[in-house]
Amino acid sequence: MTRAEELFLALRQQIIEGKIPHGHKISEPELASQFQVSRSTLRDALASLKSIGLLKSQPNVGYSVIQLSSEHLIEVFYVREALEGMACRLAAANITPEQLSRLHSLLESHEHSAQLKAGEAYIQEEKDMDFHFLIVQASHNPMLIDLLCEKLYFLVRMYRYQFGMVSNRAKQALFEHQHIAHALSVGDGELAEILMRRHISSSRANTERNLLNEEGVES
Amino acid sequence: MTRAEELFLALRQQIIEGKIPHGHKISEPELASQFQVSRSTLRDALASLKSIGLLKSQPNVGYSVIQLSSEHLIEVFYVREALEGMACRLAAANITPEQLSRLHSLLESHEHSAQLKAGEAYIQEEKDMDFHFLIVQASHNPMLIDLLCEKLYFLVRMYRYQFGMVSNRAKQALFEHQHIAHALSVGDGELAEILMRRHISSSRANTERNLLNEEGVES
DNA sequence: AACCTCACCATTGTCGACAATTTAAATAGA
DNA sequence: TCTATTTAAATTGTCGACAATGGTGAGGTT
Numbered sequence: 001m002t003r004a005e006e007l008f009l010a011l012r013q014q015i016i017e018g019k020i021p022h023g024h025k026i027s028e029p030e031l032a033s034q035f036q037v038s039r040s041t042l043r044d045a046l047a048s049l050k051s052i053g054l055l056k057s058q059p060n061v062g063y064s065v066i067q068l069s070s071e072h073l074i075e076v077f078y079v080r081e082a083l084e085g086m087a088c089r090l091a092a093a094n095i096t097p098e099q100l101s102r103l104h105s106l107l108e109s110h111e112h113s114a115q116l117k118a119g120e121a122y123i124q125e126e127k128d129m130d131f132h133f134l135i136v137q138a139s140h141n142p143m144l145i146d147l148l149c150e151k152l153y154f155l156v157r158m159y160r161y162q163f164g165m166v167s168n169r170a171k172q173a174l175f176e177h178q179h180i181a182h183a184l185s186v187g188d189g190e191l192a193e194i195l196m197r198r199h200i201s202s203s204r205a206n207t208e209r210n211l212l213n214e215e216g217v218e219s
Numbered sequence: 220m221t222r223a224e225e226l227f228l229a230l231r232q233q234i235i236e237g238k239i240p241h242g243h244k245i246s247e248p249e250l251a252s253q254f255q256v257s258r259s260t261l262r263d264a265l266a267s268l269k270s271i272g273l274l275k276s277q278p279n280v281g282y283s284v285i286q287l288s289s290e291h292l293i294e295v296f297y298v299r300e301a302l303e304g305m306a307c308r309l310a311a312a313n314i315t316p317e318q319l320s321r322l323h324s325l326l327e328s329h330e331h332s333a334q335l336k337a338g339e340a341y342i343q344e345e346k347d348m349d350f351h352f353l354i355v356q357a358s359h360n361p362m363l364i365d366l367l368c369e370k371l372y373f374l375v376r377m378y379r380y381q382f383g384m385v386s387n388r389a390k391q392a393l394f395e396h397q398h399i400a401h402a403l404s405v406g407d408g409e410l411a412e413i414l415m416r417r418h419i420s421s422s423r424a425n426t427e428r429n430l431l432n433e434e435g436v437e438s
Numbered sequence: 439a440a441c442c443t444c445a446c447c448a449t450t451g452t453c454g455a456c457a458a459t460t461t462a463a464a465t466a467g468a
Numbered sequence: 469t470c471t472a473t474t475t476a477a478a479t480t481g482t483c484g485a486c487a488a489t490g491g492t493g494a495g496g497t498t
Contacts, residue, residue, distance in 0.1 A: 002480095002481065002482090003481075003482070004481080004482085037482080037483090038482060038483045038484070040482060040483065040484090041481075041482055044481090060489050060490060061490070061491095
């Protein structure tokens with residue numbers, strides 16, 4: 001593996017976790033010396049981070065970590081709704097038996113851990129990601145897979161880390177996942193898409209409510 | 220404007236037009252000398268081209284222009300259907316009066332030139348792009364705008380150039396555009412999305428038929 | 439005091455060279 | 469003749485240095 005790739009992975013993690021805070025201006029000399037690489041390979045990594053939407057850049061000014069915001073988060077939800085809905089429709093037609101059984105075992109494990117104390121919400125979130133991830137893979141559309149798994153999902157993780165977006169509707173989400181899985185297993189793409197879109201749309205609506213409350217408290 | 224940016228624009232055009240053929244392996248030394256720039260700035264441009272999906276790369280091997288194929292083209296259609304459908308839904312809520320009037324004047328001009336000889340299909344195609352472009356802008360969702368206008372639409376152009384995808388349903392497309400515009404003007408996002416999805420889905424189905432015929436002829 | 443200008447500094451853009459890896463060609467062996 | 473191994477060439481990855489641009493603050497003017 002190349003140095004630039006390692007650096008890309010390391011920086012991606014730091015950005016997602018907020019160790020490099022969102023909105024922060026990147027100093028190339030500083031980061032380069034910090035990671036003991038030349039500016040060339042750093043810039044290579046930065047360009048990759050820009051291409052997945054974690055950094056933005058301006059000519060002759062440089063890179064910054066993207067600025068997280070409620071508006072941006074909602075944008076992401078709408079794009080996810082569109083793409084994952086389509087992924088679900090295609091998955092209904094293209095999912096392999098292996099993937100389908102993995103999906104069911106995933107849901108089973110999800111169900112069991114849902115019976116544990118509700119305190120460990122981050123576990124739920126990871127399982128949620130696994131579920132969505134698997135369905136996208138099952139679409140067998142490389143472009144959809146790339147957009148969601150290599151780009152959008154890292155943004156989602158970043159918001160969960162830094163906005164503390166723990167779901168207060170884990171049980172409801174599990175139900176919705178089960179319905180989606182059922183539609184997939186009977187090959188009903190149209191229904192699967194509708195259910196996935198509702199699932200994400202509900203999550204967005206819930207998030208919007210939470211954001212409003214928080215902002216109301218602060219003001 | 221920076222050298223790398225100019226190079227990016229120049230190479231993008233050459234790739235879209237097929238002057239650099241699809242599937243072609245990029246030789247960095249060759250291209251760098253051809254454009255009189257160093258490999259560093261060339262690699263910068265190549266990274267940008269990769270990020271918009273026109274190039275792919277493998278570590279220690281290098282860049283190649285993407286390989287066009289029927290399968291890939293169909294993938295693009297499905298992603299467009301999802302994203303433009305959503306863009307249309309959002310546009311119904313967010314389009315400005317100015318954009319709406321521009322949309323109508325666009326359709327009017329489209330209608331007039333549709334009455335000309337049908338020989339100039341490429342003009343129709345450009346107007347088609349303008350229509351879709353404007354609606355995406357009207358969604359006012361920056362992420363959707365970026366994905367479609369900065370990435371997918373260049374792929375679409377590339378296929379039109381190199382696969383000679385001239386539509387044999389220009390008149391039908393115009394009707395569909397008018398219906399979409401009407402839904403937008405009355406603010407019916409749900410309908411607008413459905414119509415846009417049908418529009419793109421029909422275009423895909425039509426393309427699939429054409430591809431089948433061509434392959435049948437060749438074999 | 440506010441604004442403009444200019445010079446300095448830091449940062450980014452670009453370059454050419456070296457190191458590491460892949461590809462191919464050539465050679466040896468079966 | 470074909471395969472496997474080694475060797476050489478070419479390509480990519482990485483580096484440090486220079487050029488060009490943007491930001492900052494001091495100084496001067498109104």
